[in-house]
Amino acid sequence: MPRQYLKKAPLSAASDASETHATVRTILEEIEAGGDAKALEYARRFDRYEGSVLMSEQEIEAACAQVPAKLRRDIDLAHDNVRRFAELQKSTLTEAEIELSPGYVTGQKVIPVATAGCYVPGGRYSHVASAIMTVTTARVAGCSHVTACSPPRPGQGIAPAIVYAAQLCGADRILAMGGVQGVAAMTFGLFGLPPAHILAGPGNQFVAEAKRILFGRVGIDMIAGPTDSLVLADTGADAEVVATDLVSQAEHGYNSPVWLVTDDRALAERVIARVPELIEDLPQPNRDNAAAAWRDYAEVVLCDTREEMAACSDEYAPEHLTVQAADPDWWLGRLRCYGSLFLGEETTVTYGDKASGPNHVLPTSGAARYTGGLSVHKFMKVVTWQRASREASRAVAEASARISRLEGMEGHARAADIRLAKYFPGRNFDLSCDE
Ligand SMILES: NC(=O)C1=CN([C@@H]2O[C@H](COP(=O)(O)OP(=O)(O)OC[C@H]3O[C@@H](n4cnc5c(N)ncnc54)[C@H](O)[C@@H]3O)[C@@H](O)[C@H]2O)C=CC1
Ligand SMILES: O=C(O)[C@@H](O)CS(=O)(=O)O
Ligand SMILES: [Zn+2]
DSSP states (O other), X not given: OOOXXXXXXXXOTTTXXXXXXXXXXXXXXXXXXXXXXXXXXXXXXHHOOOSOSBOOHHHHHHHHHTSOHHHHHHHHHHHHHHHHHHHHHHXXXXXXXXXXXXXXXXXXXXXXXXXXXXXXXXXXXXXXXXXXXXXXXXXXXXXXXXXXXXXXXTTTBSOHHHHHHHHHHTOSEEEEOOHHHHHHHHHHTGGGOOOOSEEEOOOOHHHHHHHHHHBTTBEESOOOOSOOEEEEEOTTSOHHHHHHHHHHHHTTOTTOOEEEEESOHHHHHHHHHHHHHHHHTSOTTHHHHHHHHHHHHOEEEEOSSHHHHHHHHHXXXXXXXXXXXXOHHHHHXXXXXXXXXXXXXXXXXXXXXXXXXXXXXXXXXXXXXXXXOOOGGGGEEEEEEEEEOHHHHHHHHHXXXXXXXHTTOHHHHHHHHHHXXXXXXXXXXOOOSOO
């Protein structure tokens, strides 16, 4: 039986891409030309915010004081888990050297990116966990300056819990500015900030597009736009848990796809019936977000075998991938494209999103085909070096001179020739590329 769509989505991540691109490009160009004043104008227009943008120490302290002690403890726990996971990842990236031939030594060195700009989304929800994920990771990597930037609420500024998380995790500066103007401020070094050498963090389609356009003049972690999630479920899965998990991620926004891939028609039908009821039970604006996401972006696919389910999942290349099926080790070995994998009913995307440790800033819209999520490695440059004795350089010089001539690059060849002549006076070398 071929793959069957029990629910097919009318829209996909690409649906409004060209309109978003044009809007974002114009805003970036205007802010680059107009500087701080233009960025402030956009903050007024999009976020109806007139307050100060670069938070002072007193403003940060006052915001932190508003965060209840219980919530601080939860943020502390999440920070501790994310930090320790980031430290583990850092330990896997080591400096190394190898003597490729006697006297010719080559190596790799790891250097943190100097300045990081961390975007913390805050339009619809207060993404406290995103502040933890980005700022902590940049700090563990060893960046020397970290800016956290997040949208202010009219008349209030950044949500206090985001400010608490950003300062706990080690942000040097906190900028109350959202969307494209926030990304532009960190990249162009507005408001006295050092220009970011890398931008990290998730955001809506405007934020993701700004990072994509700016990539090149500044590094980016990845395209981490509207959240998407896929659940792989077999006959043994609990339909109520599957439906709840799908709704949990559809609430992100009207354009957050959720997908179910299963080999059990009855399970799929129970989930399709239950999801709208669970959505109806959500508070606003979550209900409208999830209802639109389910209507326009969600898909339910029926497959014959678990191999076909895995192949289907790899084609979606979801940001979050949950397996509620027998034999988790088989899935761990087989699956190839995902941002983060949640094996078994006992874990769930919510844990990874908020507190369990592995980073929640993850590739969306199929980017998991070519990259994983945010890690210390995104904030670190793996650079190489080499050093040689005169004797050791001889074989490489001869080969390089001949390869250069073969390529027609006489200038390159002569940089090798001059060394051979200097280090081995009176010796003859055949440095032509002819037979
Ligand atoms: N991929 C990942 O790892 C994660 C992704 N997310 C995603 O982050 C996003 C958060 O989105 P939001 O709540 O909107 O917060 P946001 O902070 O990303 O965006 C809010 C900003 O969007 C700008 N904006 C709004 N309407 C605009 C318009 N018409 N033109 C230009 N700019 C406009 C405003 O300046 C505002 O400050 C969601 O899509 C969510 O799924 C959240 C967490 C993790
Ligand atoms: O896309 C994501 O990673 C989000 O789901 C994370 S959070 O729910 O916004 O914390
Ligand atoms: Zn989430």
